[in-house]
Amino acid sequence: MKRQRAVWGVAIVLALAIGCASAPTVPAGRASIIATDVHNTIAAVDDLERAMTAAGQITAAQHAQLNPSILALLKSGKAFDAALRAAVVAPAQANYQEALKAVTDALGAIAAALPDGAVKARLLAALALAQGTIANAAVPLFGGAK
Amino acid sequence: MTTEQLMLLLQAGANVLNLIAAHRVAAREAAKDNPELLALLDTIDADYDRRIRDREKAG
Numbered sequence: 001m002k003r004q005r006a007v008w009g010v011a012i013v014l015a016l017a018i019g020c021a022s023a024p025t026v027p028a029g030r031a032s033i034i035a036t037d038v039h040n041t042i043a044a045v046d047d048l049e050r051a052m053t054a055a056g057q058i059t060a061a062q063h064a065q066l067n068p069s070i071l072a073l074l075k076s077g078k079a080f081d082a083a084l085r086a087a088v089v090a091p092a093q094a095n096y097q098e099a100l101k102a103v104t105d106a107l108g109a110i111a112a113a114l115p116d117g118a119v120k121a122r123l124l125a126a127l128a129l130a131q132g133t134i135a136n137a138a139v140p141l142f143g144g145a146k
Numbered sequence: 147m148t149t150e151q152l153m154l155l156l157q158a159g160a161n162v163l164n165l166i167a168a169h170r171v172a173a174r175e176a177a178k179d180n181p182e183l184l185a186l187l188d189t190i191d192a193d194y195d196r197r198i199r200d201r202e203k204a205g
Contacts, residue, residue, distance in 0.1 A: 071198065
């Protein structure tokens with residue numbers, strides 16, 4: 001009897017292990033909110049830098065310096081969008097956690113590339129807000145309720 | 147562990163795998179039934195493409 005209980009215990013642990021190891025699925029409703037929030041945040045950083053360049057607050061040289069890192073941010077956002085689609089359509093191929101990390105890394109790279117001065121202060125505030133918004137939007141992806 | 151116990155263990159594992167497979171199929175079906183989500187993701191993807199093109203031109 002004791003042995004049978006042990007076997008069932010092992011079976012349950014095995015079941016939990018397999019269940020935890022499988023890629024989590026993202027409910028469609030949450031996926032649309034997360035995709036929209038992350039996209040809006042990335043687009044806002046892109047738009048802010050463009051607007052500051054157009055207004056002359058960022059020089060052409062500074063714009064050229066920032067352009068590669070913002071381009072990388074946009075590409076990471078596109079990759080995250082694709083990963084989110086995979087999480088809904090084919091959970092086994094979901095790798096949105098790595099894709100999300102790439103987005104936050106790209107935001108960090110922009111911060112590192114900022115020129116000193118008033119531009120840096122303003123964009124750093126925007127980047128901090130972006131990091132917070134993305135972290136908050138992504139809570140359900142990591143099993144948290146929102 | 148007896149053969150019977152081993153069979154029970156294997157059966158339990160197989161049941162779990164079947165449940166996971168069914169869950170994934172259900173998720174795929176849910177996505178198919180949710181064209182709004184796929185359309186939204188397409189729209190977002192197109193916007194990223196536009197912004198990337200603009201930045202690449204500027205770069």
